[in-house]
Amino acid sequence: MSAGKNLHPGINLGHSDPAGHHQAEPVMFGFWIFLMSDLVLFALLLATYSAMSVHGVAGGPEPRDVTDLASAGIETALLLLSSFTIGMASLANKYHDDGRRLLQWLGLTAVLGIGFLAMEARDFASLIAEGAVPQRSGFLSAHFTLLGCHALHVAAGLLWMAVLVLQLMATGLERALRLRFMRLALFWHMLDIVWVAILTFVFLYGAAG
Amino acid sequence: MSEELLYWLAGDLRWSDFPPKADMIATIAALIVVAGAIGVVATLTIARRWRWLFDNWLSSLDHKKIGIMYMVLAFVMLLRAVIEAVLMRIQQALSVNAQGVVSADHFAQLFSTHGTIMIFFVAMPFISGLINYVMPLQIGARDLTFPFMNAVGLWLSAAGAAILMASLVIGEFSTGGWSGYPPFTELAYSPGEGVDYWIWAVTLSSIGTTLTGINFATTIYKERCEGMHLFRMPLFCWTSLCTAILMIFAMPPLTVATALLALDRYAGFHFFTNGAGGNMMNYANLFWLFGHPEVYILILPAFGVWSEVISTFSGKRLYGYASMVFAVMCIAVLSFTVWLHHFFTMGQSTNVNAVFGIATMLIGIPTGVKVYDWLLTMYRGRIRLTAPMLFAMTFLLCFVIGGLTGIILANPPVDFQVHNSLFLVAHFHNMLIPGTLFGMIAGYMFWFPKAFGFRLDERWGRIAWACWSGGFLAAFMPLYWLGLMGMMRRTAISFEAAYQPWLNAAWAGAALIVCGIVALGIQLVVSVRRRSDLAVPVGDPWDGHSLEWWTPAPPPEYNFARRPRIEDTEAFTNAKRDGRAYHAPPSYEDIEVPRNTLIPAGIGAAGFVCAFALSWHIWWAALLGLAAMWAGVVLRSLQGDTERVIPAAEVQRQNEAWLDCARQTAPVTRFAEVERINRGRAMETT
Ligand code: HEM
Numbered sequence: 050m051s052a053g054k055n056l057h058p059g060i061n062l063g064h065s066d067p068a069g070h071h072q073a074e075p076v077m078f079g080f081w082i083f084l085m086s087d088l089v090l091f092a093l094l095l096a097t098y099s100a101m102s103v104h105g106v107a108g109g110p111e112p113r114d115v116t117d118l119a120s121a122g123i124e125t126a127l128l129l130l131s132s133f134t135i136g137m138a139s140l141a142n143k144y145h146d147d148g149r150r151l152l153q154w155l156g157l158t159a160v161l162g163i164g165f166l167a168m169e170a171r172d173f174a175s176l177i178a179e180g181a182v183p184q185r186s187g188f189l190s191a192h193f194t195l196l197g198c199h200a201l202h203v204a205a206g207l208l209w210m211a212v213l214v215l216q217l218m219a220t221g222l223e224r225a226l227r228l229r230f231m232r233l234a235l236f237w238h239m240l241d242i243v244w245v246a247i248l249t250f251v252f253l254y255g256a257a258g
Numbered sequence: 259m260s261e262e263l264l265y266w267l268a269g270d271l272r273w274s275d276f277p278p279k280a281d282m283i284a285t286i287a288a289l290i291v292v293a294g295a296i297g298v299v300a301t302l303t304i305a306r307r308w309r310w311l312f313d314n315w316l317s318s319l320d321h322k323k324i325g326i327m328y329m330v331l332a333f334v335m336l337l338r339a340v341i342e343a344v345l346m347r348i349q350q351a352l353s354v355n356a357q358g359v360v361s362a363d364h365f366a367q368l369f370s371t372h373g374t375i376m377i378f379f380v381a382m383p384f385i386s387g388l389i390n391y392v393m394p395l396q397i398g399a400r401d402l403t404f405p406f407m408n409a410v411g412l413w414l415s416a417a418g419a420a421i422l423m424a425s426l427v428i429g430e431f432s433t434g435g436w437s438g439y440p441p442f443t444e445l446a447y448s449p450g451e452g453v454d455y456w457i458w459a460v461t462l463s464s465i466g467t468t469l470t471g472i473n474f475a476t477t478i479y480k481e482r483c484e485g486m487h488l489f490r491m492p493l494f495c496w497t498s499l500c501t502a503i504l505m506i507f508a509m510p511p512l513t514v515a516t517a518l519l520a521l522d523r524y525a526g527f528h529f530f531t532n533g534a535g536g537n538m539m540n541y542a543n544l545f546w547l548f549g550h551p552e553v554y555i556l557i558l559p560a561f562g563v564w565s566e567v568i569s570t571f572s573g574k575r576l577y578g579y580a581s582m583v584f585a586v587m588c589i590a591v592l593s594f595t596v597w598l599h600h601f602f603t604m605g606q607s608t609n610v611n612a613v614f615g616i617a618t619m620l621i622g623i624p625t626g627v628k629v630y631d632w633l634l635t636m637y638r639g640r641i642r643l644t645a646p647m648l649f650a651m652t653f654l655l656c657f658v659i660g661g662l663t664g665i666i667l668a669n670p671p672v673d674f675q676v677h678n679s680l681f682l683v684a685h686f687h688n689m690l691i692p693g694t695l696f697g698m699i700a701g702y703m704f705w706f707p708k709a710f711g712f713r714l715d716e717r718w719g720r721i722a723w724a725c726w727s728g729g730f731l732a733a734f735m736p737l738y739w740l741g742l743m744g745m746m747r748r749t750a751i752s753f754e755a756a757y758q759p760w761l762n763a764a765w766a767g768a769a770l771i772v773c774g775i776v777a778l779g780i781q782l783v784v785s786v787r788r789r790s791d792l793a794v795p796v797g798d799p800w801d802g803h804s805l806e807w808w809t810p811a812p813p814p815e816y817n818f819a820r821r822p823r824i825e826d827t828e829a830f831t832n833a834k835r836d837g838r839a840y841h842a843p844p845s846y847e848d849i850e851v852p853r854n855t856l857i858p859a860g861i862g863a864a865g866f867v868c869a870f871a872l873s874w875h876i877w878w879a880a881l882l883g884l885a886a887m888w889a890g891v892v893l894r895s896l897q898g899d900t901e902r903v904i905p906a907a908e909v910q911r912q913n914e915a916w917l918d919c920a921r922q923t924a925p926v927t928r929f930a931e932v933e934r935i936n937r938g939r940a941m942e943t944t
């Protein structure tokens with residue numbers, strides 16, 4: 050097999066590291082499968098949300114009362130931008146051996162991710178202040194759980210990033226580490242895709258309905 | 259000590275939660291668990307086996323050892339679950355217009371633990387264990403793609419099983435059945451630790467199984483040896499693949515269901531509560547979105563075993579290989595489209611019920627294809643009725659009966675009549691015992707010589723078969739009738755004298771099943787004693803077809819001195835025919851194998867601590883356990899040197915010793931395979 054052939058979807062190491070390229074094949078494949086499994090989780094939470102947003106309101110706040118489109122817009126901008134920056138980080142991971150450029154892009158991604166989490170925390174806090182707590186109704190339980198699960202994933206991604214960055218500083222950009230950064234990037238992109246679904250079903254539909 | 263400090267330290271756990279318990283039988287059960295634990299510790303200490311245990315087993319990442327440990331876990335848990343089943347049978351036989359021997363509450367715990375254990379800690383570990391052992395050998399791989407994650411999966415399952423064992427000693431278990439339906443399992447109706455035990459035990463197992471499924475699928479797609487096209491894989495690998503795919507997609511719904519239930523119970527959310535917009539129907543959907551594929555997770559690997567066993571002991575190629583493959587794939591896909599048949603009675607429209615009823619019946623078609631293929635594999639074969647083959651006969655007969663009652667149940671109007679009756683209990687045991695459990699027992703007998711280097715005693719194997727088969731029929735056929743008479747499942751006391759004779763028969767059947775278990779135990783002991791008579795060092799005792807038989811018994815930790823290259827599904831059979839099965843390869847090379855590590859076992863232990871502490875609301879310990887689990891993962895990522903090299907010279911030495919042994923061993927014909935002269939080299943047939 051030539052180095053030019055893509056052995057898995059996404060950025061391949063191919064030309065820049067032919068040996069690592071082959072090592073990456075099963076590892077990246079396994080991670081894609083994990084992502085599928087994780088997506089099932091989100092699909093079910095979305096389905097639960099959609100049922101609860103109709104039948105579970107129990108006289109409490111409805112979807113339109115809890116969707117703040119301005120805030121969702123900023124959050125979307127932050128997260129989509131962070132997907133771009135982690136894409137740049139992936140290119141740095143592939144083409145540069147010293148890791149400096151990679152660190153810069155990751156730093157930017159982390160800032161955007163933290164900004165996203167801060168915005169979400171603010172949303173949650175204002176809902177709670179209004180009395181729209183998850184214990185109020187089945188709908189609010191579903192709302193907080195869906196968004197909370199996504200936020201938890203983002204937070205986990207940030208922690209993972211921190212661990213990898215510490216390793217990078219300790220050992221330099223080893224091959225094993227390269228493969229881990231590739232997986233982190235996939236994970237991050239998946240969270241973006243999930244967010245787009247959330248934006249559509251929770252915020253846009255919510256505001257319209 | 260103040261109440262508050264006590265809560266901070268020990269949560270809701272108090273001395274009164276420890277034995278002795280309110281009821282005599284529960285106290286005895288608790289004592290048996292404690293005595294068992296002490297006995298194991300004492301034996302290991304006296305025999306000075308702790309080091310051996312840690313170095314060779316608990317820290318191993320070898321897929322073969324992990325497979326064996328899964329099987330050990332399954333057998334231990336099987337013992338407990340069968341004892342519980344017998345107790346339930348005794349109770350029901352003695353409680354027609356009477357009190358029986360256990361309280362209603364205790365009876366409810368019995369069926370909850372029995373069901374939970376049988377599904378999650380007997381059948382699942384059996385399956386993960388068998389696939390772990392056999393599949394990498396069959397595809398000519400050195401190990402699974404992710405050996406570390408494999409061990410983590412094992413230890414998470416073990417942690418879940420340990421939670422169930424702990425629940426026997428400390429506190430009580432859930433009374434909500436293996437399916438844990440709210441609103442009964444909500445805080446309002448089930449306060450206390452029981453449901454929490456259930457939630458966390460099942461969650462541990464489901465996370466472990468998800469990881470295992472990812473591992474199996476990746477391995478099958480990426481680690482096949484040269485020439486092993488997908489359509490050259492033995493059927494067991496195909497069923498493993500389908501099972502893995504089902505695990506990947508069907509375990510998350512269970513995780514979601516238990517997590518949302520936990521949020522309701524721990525944080526006052528309203529997913530499934532009666533008021534405030536909660537909706538338990540959503541739980542039923544989530545649970546069975548997992549639950550139905552789950553029954554195929556349980557049955558498909560057994561189909562794989564049956565395919566191997568029947569073709570090997572018929573001395574024939576599997577009939578209709580391609581149709582078999584398409585049938586399993588169809589079953590795997592269809593299994594996601596039928597979950598609603600578990601709650602036809604929940605109030606959706608008749609059209610919805612009709613769709614799901616028809617979808618359910620459709621599964622009978624690919625399953626029927628498989629049954630015919632097995633029959634045609636035997637047709638004109640030279641059949642040898644060894645113990646695994648005898649189990650296969652019982653399977654074919656009983657599975658067809660169980661399948662037919664399944665089709666009956668798939669009719670919503672019929673289901674309305676027998677829903678939740680013993681008819682249903684008879685149906686699913688009819689699939690799970692002759693299908694899954696017998697499949698696992700047959701697989702255990704079939705591959706045991708490969709794993710340990712000696713065959714199992716044939717006579718005791720047949721006795722076990724007779725007890726299990728007779729016991730199964732006696733224990734479960736009466737339940738169909740009882741169900742039609744109107745006896746409901748999960749009832750501790752009944753008031754209908756006409757039930758009595760049938761309940762007695764069912765009780766006798768359960769007793770016979772216990773004899774079957776004892777016979778399996780004796781078989782093991784007898785075989786270990788006679789192991790030099792039964793030794794099959796060459797590794798091919800049954801004239802096998804697939805690659806796992808082309809290795810010594812037991813295989814070296816790297817599996818193959820040189821990874822094979824094949825040109826046909828039956829590559830090994832061809833090699834034997836051409837007389838080139840035991841030729842030395844042209845050269846050898848260094849082989850890397852994963853180093854042992856105790857981190858996975860540590861992650862499992864931390865998982866146990868976390869789950870136990872959560873059940874008792876000991877928050878500090880729960881946090882500690884969770885943090886320790888992730889610390890284990892991070893620690894692993896920091897380990898630099900995870901592989902060990904076995905030099906080519908060593909590989910050569912071991913492999914030539916095996917080849918010499920093979921060439922010096924007299925080949926035996928198939929009809930002498932249970933005789934002493936069978937040393938594991940099959941006669942070359944032409
Ligand atoms: C070995 C002999 C077995 C016997 C004698 C036995 C007996 C029983 C009995 C008496 C019940 C309670 C029925 C009721 O609700 O009235 C039961 C329930 C159940 N059994 Fe078994 N069983 C056996 C094996 C198995 C196996 C191998 C499995 C699965 C792999 C299994 C899975 C279940 C499940 C899921 C339930 C339902 C629990 C619930 O109601 O939540 N059993 N069994």
Ligand SMILES: [Cu+2]
Nearest residue numbers: 550597599600
């Ligand atoms: Cu089903």
